[in-house]
Amino acid sequence: xxxxxxxxxxxxxxxxxxxxxxxxxxxxxxxxxxxxxxxxxxxxxxxxxxxxxxxxxxxxxxxxxxxxxxxxxxxxxxxxxxxxxxxxxxxxxxxxxxxxxxxxxxx
Amino acid sequence: xxxxxxxxxxxxxxxxxxxxxxxxxxxxxxxxxxxxxxxxxxxxxxxxxxxxxxxxxxxxxxxxxxxxxxxxxxxxxxxxxxxxxxxxxxxxxxxxxxxxxxxxxxxxxxxxxxxxxxxxxxxxxxxxxxxxxxxxxxxxxxxxxxxxxxxxxxxxxxxxxxxxxxxxxxxxxxxxxxxxxxxxxxxxxxxxxxxxxxxxxxxxxxxxxxxxxxxxxxxxxxxxxxxxxxxxxx
Numbered sequence: 001x002x003x004x005x006x007x008x009x010x011x012x013x014x015x016x017x018x019x020x021x022x023x024x025x026x027x028x029x030x031x032x033x034x035x036x037x038x039x040x041x042x043x044x045x046x047x048x049x050x051x052x053x054x055x056x057x058x059x060x061x062x063x064x065x066x067x068x069x070x071x072x073x074x075x076x077x078x079x080x081x082x083x084x085x086x087x088x089x090x091x092x093x094x095x096x097x098x099x100x101x102x103x104x105x106x107x
Numbered sequence: 108x109x110x111x112x113x114x115x116x117x118x119x120x121x122x123x124x125x126x127x128x129x130x131x132x133x134x135x136x137x138x139x140x141x142x143x144x145x146x147x148x149x150x151x152x153x154x155x156x157x158x159x160x161x162x163x164x165x166x167x168x169x170x171x172x173x174x175x176x177x178x179x180x181x182x183x184x185x186x187x188x189x190x191x192x193x194x195x196x197x198x199x200x201x202x203x204x205x206x207x208x209x210x211x212x213x214x215x216x217x218x219x220x221x222x223x224x225x226x227x228x229x230x231x232x233x234x235x236x237x238x239x240x241x242x243x244x245x246x247x248x249x250x251x252x253x254x255x256x257x258x259x260x261x262x263x264x265x266x267x268x269x270x271x272x273x274x275x276x277x278x279x280x281x282x283x284x285x286x287x288x289x290x291x292x293x294x295x296x297x298x299x300x301x302x303x304x305x306x307x308x309x310x311x312x313x314x315x316x317x318x319x320x321x322x323x324x325x326x327x328x329x330x331x332x333x334x335x336x337x338x339x340x341x
Binding site: 007008016017020022023032043044050055056059063065088101104 | 124125126127129130133141146147151154155158159160161163164165166167168170171172178181182183185186189190191192193194195196197198199200201202204213214217218220222225271272273274275276277278279280281282283284285286287288289290291292297298300301302303304305306307308309310312313317320321322324325326327328329330332333336337
């Protein structure tokens, strides 16, 4: 293995593990019924939602090459499939990939 | 040690009808292909998936390596992007803490914190006795990491067959899957508001401060949602 790649992987995993480990360490004194726990729960959901919204609206990587309107249409239609399929997670996920390919090639 | 019954119960959660296996595999197929294009070999690709096990962090590493960033820059960029893992850990581990369980299990299994495993655990923890939740969690974590490794392997091995359309399809799968999971998890006022405010504030704050957008949106949106939830209760 190339040394520079291995160092990059190790540094990345260390930076990632740090947040996880600090979270596990500090959660020792927190009760699941406490206000602090409830607040952190809200923070976690809001942070994840913000990350997802950013990935769709301001993506990195290959999604940059897809127009805003195409991404918007795919997400809205996939959410519609999610509700129509009685909140099944797999159908809208597969649908989104197929829909993206169709919109990109034919519309 | 680890209770096998609950471990395998957690492991099997990846095979349910609404499992994240397909979305996770597809995402890591894209990561595997990206690693190959970056010049990684198969060992390095799998090593990275197992050790990092966080998609945004892996993407940041890849982007940083492309522009020749230093190790310190990579560390800071990844730490920033993955800071969301801290509130995720704090909002999950108190649900699994039990006196009878050794601490090493918690310290070891915090590595499995990622959106998919976290959301599976959040929607299932009430069905598991508190004493065994950590074993169930380790099962979920091992299952999701296994799927990620398989995805990385497939992506690395078949990268030359993945055209642009396929890569775009793989890239949209991940946010759509997690968006559906978040909408599905919105069953009470604080969580529903947190998700809505996060979705709205994330992109707005990005326009002002791209680096801080996720954390700020999380803190502002989460705090407003918490306060409204508390006000509603009282």
